Amino acid sequence: MTSKSAFPFLLIYMFLAMLGIGLVIPILPELLKEFGANGKAAGYLVSAFGLTQFLFSPIAGYFSDRYGRKPMIVIGLCMFAISNLVAATAGHFSFLVAARLIGGMGSAALVPSIMAYIVDITTEQQRTRAMSFLGASMSSGFIIGPGLGGFLAEFGTRAPFFVSAGIGMVAVVCSTLLLTESQSIEIRLMRLHSNPKRENIFLQLAQSVRSRYFILLFMIFALTFGLAHFEAIFPLFVTQSYGFTIREISVLFMVCSLIGTFNQVMLTSRLIQRFGEKPIISSMLLLSAVSLVFLLFSGNFFYVMVITMFFFTFNNILRPAINTLLSKEAGDEQGFVSGLNNAYMSLGQIFGPILAGLLFDIHINLPYLFGAFVLLVSTFVSVKWLRSSSGAIYQENKVLEVSK
Template identity: 55%
Template sequence: MSQQHTGGGRMPLLMLNMFIAMLGIGLIIPVLPEYLREFGAGGSTAGYLIAAFGITQFLCSPIFGEMSDKYGRKWMIVTGLALFTISNLIFATADHIAMLYVSRFVGGVGAAAMIPSMLAYVADITTEENRGKGLGRIGAAMSFGFVIGPGAGGFLAELGLRAPFYVSASVGVFAVLCTMFFVPESLPMESRLAARASTVKRDFIWVQIAKSFKAQYFILLVLVFTLNFGLLNFEAIFPMFVDEKYSYTVREISLIITIGAGAGTLIQLFYMGKLIDRFGEQLLIKATLLLSAVTLVLMLLSGNFYYVLLLTTFFLTLTSIMRPAINTLLSKSAGNEQGFVAGMNNAYMSLGNIFGPAAAGTLYNLHLNGPYLLGAVVLLFSLFLAMSRAGRGSQTTNVKLGG
């Protein structure tokens, strides 16, 4: 198969970029409780600070998705990586809590520029038949960075609370340079010129969200939201939860999340294509929704280290399978507007990134178990939606979420 159909040597660099982006999101989680104590802030602030990232990500995702159709994927990816680097530098040098919010807002803009462009890039360089494998690899890098960030942050924090952010910024500079010099543009010039010449004006984000309610792939966008709601709901309070309820140390927390991340990544790298071929995206999505909800409830029953390690690994593996399965169906439904649909994908993802940690921080102050119970309810409701749509007609049977 040709390099254009498989992604060739470009895929490892894309995976590195996605890993770095998601690493920056999760890096702050294990050090956040102690870091916030320097600013006199508490648990609810932790949730809101993580949610701040999703606000600008949500507002800017459709804008950058459209820009990637007009001006190419490469420079949107470079822009996103550069903003991630700036975000981490601001966080590392902050001397007031307002600077922490500024850092997360800047990071959200970076995610909006990079993530939809990255997903569209994969669609550009793969065939529809091979797209699931390509998105599975990108999803592996995304999930690995998303959940190994807390582990890496915990270990680096032993060098100092601000060390994780300086390291992340340094790696970000490296990724920017690699992308500039070694990643070619994937979108042909004629496609970019046609997008620029188009007189069709896209609506504001709220109008687009409203219109997406009637789209044939709307249920998939809901699942993007619930996946990120559940994952960020879990991650935002995990260190504080196991610290207060089970007296875990930072090293134990880092070890749990790192092992869970590794397991999920291995599944995505080596078995995602086989799982899709064997079971199909629809069955995988439904099964992972159910099992993820059950796992969140089981997390409340015991503080035994190995019990929590097993359940955390299982939960992170399930979400690692769910993400590329959803992204594959969305990409198949996008047609010639990969950038735009990827932008909507990122918008719904950022909504989950907003409401998941915000709800977790608020409920955590009311009851320790509240965030995980809410996460389980949200995932079960998503399963109900998926099952209720089973058998209904769709313009494209390949993207219908049902039997």
């Protein structure tokens, strides 16, 4: 298999990584009942995945640059399979949390390596479309997870984990046998012997604030925070507010994710080619915020489905637009910057569910109002950044005209 023919497999691997994040959400009430745990424990369980993903993402991105993309992808898939197997056989709540921590480590190894692999095998002209497909696999996995978990739970609470573990093992075998390395031996040897100094994750985050791509990383955080915030509390919200059943929630997630993914594949490249990444980012952030507020207006099942479909569509278009700009800013450090990308995404996955749970206990509508607020602030930040970037380009063009 050539590097370019590996693209469909990379999309599948990314889908699996994101699938593991949301798989636990619809079966969470039954798992808590089984282990006698409370609501606070539920927040920790959902956020545990993001915690280790956050801590290990930059390290994995660094190793991806030095040792190659394929080893990290295989390691990530192995940990994904192990985490689901541990969850499927857990006899105590602590083992369930441990499984989520292992899953986060696997995602940290997998996600930045896949993103860097795609950058390696695409030209700048191809990258927008490639990132659109990658964003579709990420978003659909993150969103389909709860729906699939709800359907499989009808065969038993642990059934989703057993099925995911089996699929993960098949992916490990396929990636080991079929996937080729996207980086040449010369590049890997050069990076292996260059031995650049890397700070720990917290110093990297502090330094990223001053980097040229910080605004993009902040938007990755806001996007993921909004989606995790939405998803973590959604089953409780629609159950208590509108009386939805678990089956209705599963159907809603599955249908909306499929429509949102289809809209992303069909619309993202066209919209970016016509308007550019920056206006699309600002628009999608604003529309995502508005859709969260509109979710509070009615409990009609089809109304909720339409609003949720719009929210997923806006998020699905937003992610590849940000990733494309980030890859352009990354230069020769694709693996490292992809690791930071994953770290900011992990922060959203950590704080989104925790804050959603705390706000839900105060008032049932607060999680979505606060999520909308975060997305709205991000919209203003992106608009200001867009204007400042446009101004810098204008000044540069004026200098060039004068020099001529």
